[in-house]
Amino acid sequence: MLPRLAVLVVVFSTVLLALSLHFIIKQTDDLQQESIEGLEQDLKFIVDDTTRQLADLAANDIIINSFVDISQRDNYLPMFFRSLNLTQANSVEFALFDFAGQQIINKNWNANLPASLDTTWRQQTLGSSNAFSSVSQYGVLISVPVLLQGVAEGALVMYVDSLQSLLAPFPRLTKQVVTDESGNVLFSSQPELIAPQSSINAFDDSGYSLKQSAWQNLVLYSVKPTVTTYREIAWTGVVLLCMIAGFVFITLHMIKMTGTLAENTLSTLFDDIENKLNSRPEKPRKLRAFEAKELLDIRKAFDKLLWDLTEVSLSNEQFSNVLESMGDMLVVVDKNNRTILSNKRFDDFSNDQYTERESILKHITRQLASKEHCELTHFSVSTGQDKFVRWSKTQLSDANGNVRGNVYVGSDETKQRSLESHIKILSHAIDEATVSIIISDITKPGQPIIYVNNAFEALTGYTREEIIGHNCRTMQGDDTDRASVEAIRHAINNREPIETTLLNYSKDGGTFYNRLNLTPVKINGEVTHYIGFQQDVTQQRQTELFLQEAKHKAEESARLKSSFLASMSHEIRTPIHGISGVLQLLADSKLDDGQKHYLSLAKFSIQGLLHIVNDILDFSKIEAGQLQIEESAFDILESLENLQSQYAVLCQEKGLALHFHFDLQDYHVVQGDDVRFRQILSNLLGNAVKFTDAGSIDVTTKIEKLPNGKLILSCSVKDTGIGIAQEKQDTIFDVFTQEDLSTTRKFGGTGLGLSISKQLCELMGGNIELKSDKDKGSTFTFRVMLSEADESQLTTVTKALKNDSGEKKKHKVLIVEDNDINQIIVKQHLSAHTTLSAKSGVEALQALSKMKVTFDVILMDCQMPDMDGFEATKRIRSGEAGERYVNVPIIALTANAMKGDKERCVNAGMDDYLSKPFDAVDLIDKVEHWASIERNREESAVH
Incomplete structure (x- = not known):
């Protein structure tokens, strides 16, 4: 029996040892699996719970209002963000972004995110309005959208630079490690064993049992030293030895008890048999309790207790x-x-x-x-x-x-x-604001007023109790502009802001002009209220009306002034033309030396008077904005040489040296206003000659080309005259200004020349400057803008002004002029041609339609009784004088010189324009030129 018992003990011990080792290894594996599952629960808890809390914060009214009330969010967002704390991590960063991804505010935000992660959370949260979480080697990032009407208007983002600080507080069943897919350690429960930010692949796992599990984009590890398992196995071996010894002891005891039991059984059987054989009575048997079931109950109770303790621990x-x-x-x-x-x-x-x-x-x-x-x-x-x-x-x-x-x-x-204190301060500030403020609720029927401040009561006379609950239409009346009211209603219906001015009525019936600024207020992305800022602009409106009336009167005054100047120009130029024409006729007659001298004095006086009239007229044109700068090609060198010749005689008479210096850079032909250029230079030369008694006058002209292709002409006139005092130089270009009254008395003049020259320079894109020393002389420098031109343009411009070559012919000219003197002068100038006169447009039409002779040219005065020249020309062109005169050349003879006069002549159908007073040469040239054109046209028609 003992050898069998020994074999049984060995087999039993081996099986028991194998089972124990299996269960120990399984328990270790289960413990590591349980540790990994606990780690996974911790990660999910951190991400899910933090995301939920962030979402709750993103739905907070303070965050939402910061996207609506942008102007005020700086007052409360900083305080709100300083209070944010959702985790136990040492370093937590928060930031609020708008829809465009621009940061609005942050708390400790120093995140340096890779471009891929930064783009991903923006696409998910700002683009798709979804929450986003990421746990990686760059830390833990969680973003939730700030929703307005279900659409992300911004994002609230929390960032922790490492997973280590988030997981550190949680209890551990084993040593735990979290890595990314590349094996970079993001968390280690025992940093001295496996350091964070290291690689798990570099860890020497000899002597350790590792169990891993993938979770999202992470790998979770449970690390347990193998020696612990060996220690448990060693203890298990001791226990097994004790158990085997006990088993042997128990087995021997059971054998002994079995033997005793067998002995007792046999003895009892023997006794029973013996008693039965001997007919002895049977003794009662003593029953012993069987203890195996009690041990089983104790084991079950122990297991339950162990399970309850585990549940309590969790x-x-x-x-x-x-x-x-x-x-x-x-x-x-x-x-x-x-x-x-x-x-x-x-x-x-x-x-x-x-x-x-x-x-x-x-x-x-x-x-x-x-x-x-x-x-x-x-x-x-x-x-x-x-x-x-x-x-x-x-x-x-x-x-x-x-x-x-x-x-x-x-x-x-x-x-x-x-916050409550801040709100009280804001409410007090609004109540005490000097601007009237009103708030209405547009979600309720009638869009009632729900708030007004003290300034509103002072402006309208209505108290809060009287106006709150009513519509703003209470303050409108019969004279309130319906268009403004409709514009306000349209803006509110479309939830748009509006600023307008309308007439309102106060409580006592008085009226005031109200500048109203209505701004919509959004709550959760929907416009629910309008806030209005009101300002009494009655005085300003009255001022505007006064200014409009004053402007109208000023424009009317300017119109009357322009009309007066035009009339005066016509009235003055007409007698001047008569005098000038008579003087020209006298100049063609035989005169002695004394008469010629007197005639030259009269002509000089006429030129001076005409110069004054022209200056006043030019000034009036500039002041009324009627003077236009012409753009045509001209030979600037020719203009300068003509001026040099003109003023050389005057300088020679006064004993002055006149020098002209040119640096034109080969730009002889330019595009600009030749007349106004010569007028400016003539004014400066005239003043230089007038105010210089001895010495010289130097004129320097140069042209430079600018980078933009334009030409700038710079011309300076330097004299050795009386000069201008320093204190008078700032006003020398003002209207009707000369240095002093003695200058006016001694030299004469209107004081308009320099003012006109300055304004002409500015109209031509330039300026004028002065440098002068009293009693030493002055230097005037002016600049004007020009453009490049070529000879072909100059030829085109000047060709029309030249008379046709060949033998001059006698032409028939109709003179339509109501002034007898002017008729005589024109007839005398055209004595080489056949002339006939008419005193009005009516007579001109009769003469053209009844006379058999055909006129080659018509000279038409513009201002005449019965029918003026404009009406007469229109009728001639329409065929009232006959088909033969529909295209006859008509030359305007007018004393009008204001802006638009030449255009009126052209629009009426006239071919050319001659302003009174004119030279006989100009008159003859124009008549012969247009008559030749008409003669050539007729001959072409015949052939």
């Missing part, structure tokens, strides 16, 4: 996580007010107080002894300010309903108090 861990993630402070005390449990927020709060923890608890329990809620003031050591905490008390009872203590929960109301 529940405590989850409960601890919940307590630590609470936003409020929590402390649990027993009946003697001794601390049973507290969370980290309460611990931090206690550490921020001057008093001890027991004193703080004593103060709280005393204040809440007879009530369940109470707000207490505590002094913060870190901020140096009072902290307002609202405490609430709840009894702690066991399963049997027995009170074991109290639970105290504290909510920090400091920020809310600050």
